[in-house]
Amino acid sequence: MAVRQSIYGDKSSWIPIRQGSSVKLANFGDNTATIAKGFSEGKLQKDKGFNTSIVHSALGIESALSRMQVIKNKEVFAEDNNEQTMWSFACGGGELHDVDATYTDNTYYMLTPKTNQDVITSGAELITDFSYKTLRASIIVSAQDIITSTSTTVRTDLKTYCEQFSGTHPIITSVALALYEKSGDSFTPLYVRGLKGFIMHNSSVYTTALRSASKTFGKGKIGALLGAQYGTQADIATFNILGLLNQRLAEYRIYKTDINIISGDCKIHTDSDRAYIYIEYFEGFMEYAMHQAACFGIQFVTDTTYIDVDLESDETTEAEAENVYIGVLDADFIGHGDFINGKAILQNKQYGLESADESEYAPLEPEDDDIGDLESMTHNISGGSGGLTIYNMNEANIVRLMQWLNSEESGETGQNYAQYISSVKYSAFGYHLRGSEETVKVGGQLVSVGGVAVKGIKGYRMDSVTTDAYPIERYWNDFRDFEPYTTIALKIPFADTIQLNCGEWYGHNLTVRYAVDEVSGTGIAIIYRDALQWMSVNVSMFTDVPLTSINAGTYHNALIQAKTTRNSALIGIGASALSVGASAASGNVVGAAASGAGLLTSIERYRQSDYALNHMTKSISRIGSSGDISDFYFEWRPNIIFERRRALTYDKTVYKNTVGYACLKTGKLSQFSGLTVCSDVKLSDFGATAEEKRMIKEALSKGVYL
Amino acid sequence: MHILYGMVKSAMTINLYVNTADNNKVDKTANLTLIRSASGTPVEPFSLLSPVFTIEHTEGDMSCNYVKAQGRSYFAKVDKLNGGRLRITCTVDALDSWKQGVKNSEATVIRGGSAPTDIPDNKLPMSDTTFIESAFLNIDVPENAYLYAVTVFGGE
Numbered sequence: 001m002a003v004r005q006s007i008y009g010d011k012s013s014w015i016p017i018r019q020g021s022s023v024k025l026a027n028f029g030d031n032t033a034t035i036a037k038g039f040s041e042g043k044l045q046k047d048k049g050f051n052t053s054i055v056h057s058a059l060g061i062e063s064a065l066s067r068m069q070v071i072k073n074k075e076v077f078a079e080d081n082n083e084q085t086m087w088s089f090a091c092g093g094g095e096l097h098d099v100d101a102t103y104t105d106n107t108y109y110m111l112t113p114k115t116n117q118d119v120i121t122s123g124a125e126l127i128t129d130f131s132y133k134t135l136r137a138s139i140i141v142s143a144q145d146i147i148t149s150t151s152t153t154v155r156t157d158l159k160t161y162c163e164q165f166s167g168t169h170p171i172i173t174s175v176a177l178a179l180y181e182k183s184g185d186s187f188t189p190l191y192v193r194g195l196k197g198f199i200m201h202n203s204s205v206y207t208t209a210l211r212s213a214s215k216t217f218g219k220g221k222i223g224a225l226l227g228a229q230y231g232t233q234a235d236i237a238t239f240n241i242l243g244l245l246n247q248r249l250a251e252y253r254i255y256k257t258d259i260n261i262i263s264g265d266c267k268i269h270t271d272s273d274r275a276y277i278y279i280e281y282f283e284g285f286m287e288y289a290m291h292q293a294a295c296f297g298i299q300f301v302t303d304t305t306y307i308d309v310d311l312e313s314d315e316t317t318e319a320e321a322e323n324v325y326i327g328v329l330d331a332d333f334i335g336h337g338d339f340i341n342g343k344a345i346l347q348n349k350q351y352g353l354e355s356a357d358e359s360e361y362a363p364l365e366p367e368d369d370d371i372g373d374l375e376s377m378t379h380n381i382s383g384g385s386g387g388l389t390i391y392n393m394n395e396a397n398i399v400r401l402m403q404w405l406n407s408e409e410s411g412e413t414g415q416n417y418a419q420y421i422s423s424v425k426y427s428a429f430g431y432h433l434r435g436s437e438e439t440v441k442v443g444g445q446l447v448s449v450g451g452v453a454v455k456g457i458k459g460y461r462m463d464s465v466t467t468d469a470y471p472i473e474r475y476w477n478d479f480r481d482f483e484p485y486t487t488i489a490l491k492i493p494f495a496d497t498i499q500l501n502c503g504e505w506y507g508h509n510l511t512v513r514y515a516v517d518e519v520s521g522t523g524i525a526i527i528y529r530d531a532l533q534w535m536s537v538n539v540s541m542f543t544d545v546p547l548t549s550i551n552a553g554t555y556h557n558a559l560i561q562a563k564t565t566r567n568s569a570l571i572g573i574g575a576s577a578l579s580v581g582a583s584a585a586s587g588n589v590v591g592a593a594a595s596g597a598g599l600l601t602s603i604e605r606y607r608q609s610d611y612a613l614n615h616m617t618k619s620i621s622r623i624g625s626s627g628d629i630s631d632f633y634f635e636w637r638p639n640i641i642f643e644r645r646r647a648l649t650y651d652k653t654v655y656k657n658t659v660g661y662a663c664l665k666t667g668k669l670s671q672f673s674g675l676t677v678c679s680d681v682k683l684s685d686f687g688a689t690a691e692e693k694r695m696i697k698e699a700l701s702k703g704v705y706l
Numbered sequence: 707m708h709i710l711y712g713m714v715k716s717a718m719t720i721n722l723y724v725n726t727a728d729n730n731k732v733d734k735t736a737n738l739t740l741i742r743s744a745s746g747t748p749v750e751p752f753s754l755l756s757p758v759f760t761i762e763h764t765e766g767d768m769s770c771n772y773v774k775a776q777g778r779s780y781f782a783k784v785d786k787l788n789g790g791r792l793r794i795t796c797t798v799d800a801l802d803s804w805k806q807g808v809k810n811s812e813a814t815v816i817r818g819g820s821a822p823t824d825i826p827d828n829k830l831p832m833s834d835t836t837f838i839e840s841a842f843l844n845i846d847v848p849e850n851a852y853l854y855a856v857t858v859f860g861g862e
Contacts, residue, residue: 646835
């Protein structure tokens with residue numbers, strides 16, 4: 001077995017990046033057969049993959065910086081090299097998550113990119129202010145599981161190709177580290193290093209398809225990764241992704257550089273002009289490669305399902321198997337770690353540094369005793385018979401029902417069927433169906449309209465709808481994440497807007513569940529913190545629909561009445577006319593006049609009733625009073641609103657040296673550095689005079705430089 | 707004090723420095739540049755914490771602002787006297803004099819470090835203006851959903 005090795009030790013191999021420099025890559029294609037051997041002995045198989053639930057890229061980048069320190073012999077890094085402000089970016093599935101977090105020395109931000117996407121990218125960026133230079137370092141990891149997306153023809157083809165070829169699906173990861181120097185408002189690239197490419201499939205067919213896919217999906221996705229492999233047409237994923245994040249800075253232009261594919265038979269790269277990494281093949285290489293990639297934030301789950309494995313799922317937490325790899329990078333950029341089970345990851349945060357000056361803010365974090373059950377709350381409640389039938393309808397059916405109520409078919413029966421309708425209610429979320437469509441019965445009449453009857457409803461019945469869980473994350477990672485600098489409001493449509501206490505929610509998922517009485521539409525909106533019911537507010541969920549049917553019923557009644565009036569008026573005309581004729585014939589002028597007046601009156605009644613018939617309008621009104629149609633004008637999904645105070649521009653170094661950042665740390669003063677202001681001091685035993693000790697304590701309370 | 711007085715009647719060696727550090731820097735070692743060692747004559751009454759010496763004036767002495775003597779560090783002020791002598795008025799620098807003891811002391815630190823922490827900092831410049839981040843909690847409503855409920859009289 002070959003000895004695994006790294007040439008990281010050759011510090012001189014770091015080279016300045018040159019914009020537009022040519023690309024030279026390890027020849028992957030010629031080694032296909034050999035690589036296949038390596039991969040065939042690997043552990044990656046169909047339906048196995050990786051998980052990105054926890055990314056500790058920040059850990060990696062700090063490690064990378066420590067390496068730079070060595071490389072530059074501390075030439076670049078001044079004595080206060082522990083002064084770091086870290087911004088980190090992560091993105092997953094091609095969607096960018098700008099967490100823009102400010103880091104303290106000892107805080108590792110857990111980045112959680114989205115999963116279940118075709119491309120997973122995670123990373124971290126560190127901008128470090130030194131006394132005379134500002135450096136930026138970036139680590140980006142991209143991983144792609146072709147099999148996860150089947151919506152596009154090209155990717156479907158890829159999947160098919162791969163499975164046909166060897167029964168495996170391809171996973172590509174690439175890792176890049178870049179270092180920039182800030183000059184004015186721009187950053188100048190100094191080095192690009194540590195690009196690793198792990199290509200975990202051996203099908204030439206698939207690589208051909210990848211090329212095609214790169215043209216389809218563009219930079220930053222497949223194309224970028226392919227570009228990382230071939231280095232010809234596409235650009236390196238790292239810079240494309242960062243470019244999206246930092247377009248305003250415009251420093252991430254297109255840089256082409258070397259990528260060395262670490263493969264089963266990767267020979268030593270002899271082109272000394274370029275930096276590279278190589279690891280000779282050895283037994284267990286695949287596992288090793290996965291470990292290395294995992295240390296950049298991608299965690300493989302080797303014996304469960306693939307990309308969308310959730311650390312909280314049965315596969316990883318309840319199983320005894322230790323199947324999730326978690327690791328850290330050492331100063332040589334080499335990963336170390338081990339497999340643990342998912343639950344252990346969830347329960348153990350990755351703190352790196354332990355000195356008193358750096359670890360004070362690692363909270364004790366007792367386990368929450370809030371084990372709720374998101375699924376157990378809502379019960380169907382049955383009571384006595386309400387003598388009602390509820391039909392759930394889609395829009396097409398409700399329109400048909402209304403049309404039937406206004407039709408000649410229903411009108412000619414002389415029945416006002418609308419009177420049998422108690423209410424028509426609209427729910428933005430839809431109703432939970434408990435059966436299939438059947439013919440709706442209104443007032444004993446079967447109507448040729450389909451509806452899903454809510455069977456067995458006796459009185460009240462609760463139904464519920466639940467939102468997706470939303471993770472509440474910190475933004476600043478300091479006191480500004482809390483009131484009064486940050487407020488979190490949850491606007492719940494059909495209910496109210498409530499304020500959330502920031503400290504209660506960070507690190508937890510927020511879910512809203514509406515539990516509603518299906519008859520009245522009233523109920524509660526329950527706000528869950530993870531699986532625990534945290535609070536609830538009353539909701540009036542349903543909106544009564546403007547119902548023409550009720551007016552149609554009124555219309556029918558009025559129509560019947562008007563026809564009766566008109567008919568009776570016609571009878572009056574005839575009678576009066578006969579009376580006029582009879583009176584005139586008898587010479588009874590008065591009687592004739594009276595009958596004539598009666599005729600006129602009857603004619604007028606006829607005219608009026610005819611007019612009423614012709615001008616009878618079907619006004620629109622609403623029934624009921626709960627809910628309000630104005631609810632339609634609001635966004636119907638719960639909306640969480642973070643309002644944060646803007647930061648003002650200030651010189652961090654000056655602030656640190658003159659005011660000092662507020663903290664609350666305890667320890668020996670030798671563990672602190674820079675401006676240090678103390679509230680309480682216990683002086684060690686030394687022989688100063690009482691006056692001197694008073695002076696020392698006074699100085700410490702005002703602030704000293706250590 | 708009488709004993710001290712007796713001890714310091716004679717001249718003693720004092721080291722003259724130029725100190726570039728802020729007064730409240732605990733360990734000024736890196737900021738001190740030695741001018742020379744001089745023979746200083748204590749001026750009576752001698753105070754341990756604020757002694758006064760006279761020395762023979764040598765070129766460069768006037769730049770002295772810091773003195774080490776008797777195991778202690780002092781901030782110094784130099785006055786030129788008649789007869790080619792200088793008077794050096796000292797005030798003890800307790801921080802530097804006992805720097806090791808200070809460093810070994812235990813303290814609760816309320817300001818320090820390099821970045822904001824979870825501890826509220828009302829001095830940090832913040833604007834009264836705010837910015838908003840908003841997100842909707844998705845509810846999956848399928849197409850052609852049954853959004854209406856028609857309640858009719860007459861149950862089964």
